Amino acid sequence: MRRLTLLMVLGTFFGYSDASAQRTQAKKKVEAMTKNANPFNGARLFVDTNSLAARAARQAGGEEQKLLQKIASQPQAFWIVGGEDPSAQVREIVDAAEKEGRLVVLVAYNIPLRDFGEYSAGGANTKQGYKTWIRKFADAIGKRRAVVTLEPDALTQLERLPEQKQRDRMEMLNYAITTLKTNPSTAVYADAGHSGWKSVQEIAPRLRAAGVAKADGFSLNVSNFRATNELLAYGKRLSAAVGNKPFVLDVGRNGNGPAANGEWCNPPGRALGTPPTAKTGEPLCHAFLWIKPPGESDGNRDGAPRAGEWYQKYALELARNAKW
Numbered sequence: 001m002r003r004l005t006l007l008m009v010l011g012t013f014f015g016y017s018d019a020s021a022q023r024t025q026a027k028k029k030v031e032a033m034t035k036n037a038n039p040f041n042g043a044r045l046f047v048d049t050n051s052l053a054a055r056a057a058r059q060a061g062g063e064e065q066k067l068l069q070k071i072a073s074q075p076q077a078f079w080i081v082g083g084e085d086p087s088a089q090v091r092e093i094v095d096a097a098e099k100e101g102r103l104v105v106l107v108a109y110n111i112p113l114r115d116f117g118e119y120s121a122g123g124a125n126t127k128q129g130y131k132t133w134i135r136k137f138a139d140a141i142g143k144r145r146a147v148v149t150l151e152p153d154a155l156t157q158l159e160r161l162p163e164q165k166q167r168d169r170m171e172m173l174n175y176a177i178t179t180l181k182t183n184p185s186t187a188v189y190a191d192a193g194h195s196g197w198k199s200v201q202e203i204a205p206r207l208r209a210a211g212v213a214k215a216d217g218f219s220l221n222v223s224n225f226r227a228t229n230e231l232l233a234y235g236k237r238l239s240a241a242v243g244n245k246p247f248v249l250d251v252g253r254n255g256n257g258p259a260a261n262g263e264w265c266n267p268p269g270r271a272l273g274t275p276p277t278a279k280t281g282e283p284l285c286h287a288f289l290w291i292k293p294p295g296e297s298d299g300n301r302d303g304a305p306r307a308g309e310w311y312q313k314y315a316l317e318l319a320r321n322a323k324w
Helices: 002-037 052-059 062-072 087-099 127-141 163-180 200-210 228-241 312-320
Strands: 078-081 105-109 146-150 186-191 217-220 247-250 285-289
Touching (some): 062 312, 087 127, 163 186
C-alpha cells in the first residue's frame, strides 16, 4: 500500500513537472517567435517635427509650450486618408524616416463606406478603386521599412454592411494584407477594435476571414481610451483565437482609461498614456504606440473641430493629466 502511494505521489509529481516543463517550453517558443518577428525590436520610431502638435508647440509659450511639447516630442502614426493616389504622401513620409534611419508607422484608412457617414466618413468609391489605392500605397513604400495599421474599425463595423458588401470588405482587406506583405520590410497589423467593443468570439472569426494569418498581427484601441492592462489581457485571449498572432496597442490617450459613460468623442478627463515603446513586458505585444495623434479631434461634437483637426484645448488637457 505504501509502495502504491509512493508511486502515485511520484507519478503526480513528475506529471506536474512534465506539464510545467511543457508550459515553459511553449512560453519560450512564443517568446522566441515574437521576438524574431517583432519589427519594433531595436528600431527607433520616426518623430515628425512638423506635426500639428509640433507647430502648436512652436507657436505657444510658457507652460502651454511645455505641455504641447510632451505630445510633439513623441513618435506618432501618419494617417493616409482617402485620395485617388496616396503615392506622393506615403513616399515623402517613408523617405524622411529612412533618411534618419527610423521606423515609421502609417495608417491605411480608405476602405469604402468608411465610418458609415459619421465623423470620419469617406473612403474609396469602389472595390477596384480601393485595390488600386492599396497597390499604390504599397509601391510607394517599396523595400523601405514601414509598419501599417490597416483600416481602423473596418472589422468592428462589419455587421452594418449587407452580406455582399461584407464579402467585398473581406476581399479588400485580404488583398491589402497580401499586397502590403509583398514588400520585404513592411509589417501589417489588421485593426481589431478594442476590449470594450467586440468580444473575442465576435472579432476572432472576422480577423481570420480578413487574412490575419498573412499579417504580422493585429492592432487594438486605435483612437480609443481603454486601459493598457485590460487591453493586454484581451489581446492575449484574442491572439490565442487567431493562431497566436502578436498585436500592438494604441496607448496615446489611455492614461486615465476610458470615460465612465463610455464616451469616445473627445471625452473630458483623459490623459496621455505611456510614451511609445517596444518594451511592453508581454512577448505577444509588439509595441505600445501612439496611433491616434493626441490632440487631434475625434469629431465636431460640442464645439470641437472636425475629426483629425487640431484641438488645442483637448491637447493641453491630455498633456496636463499625464502621469509622466
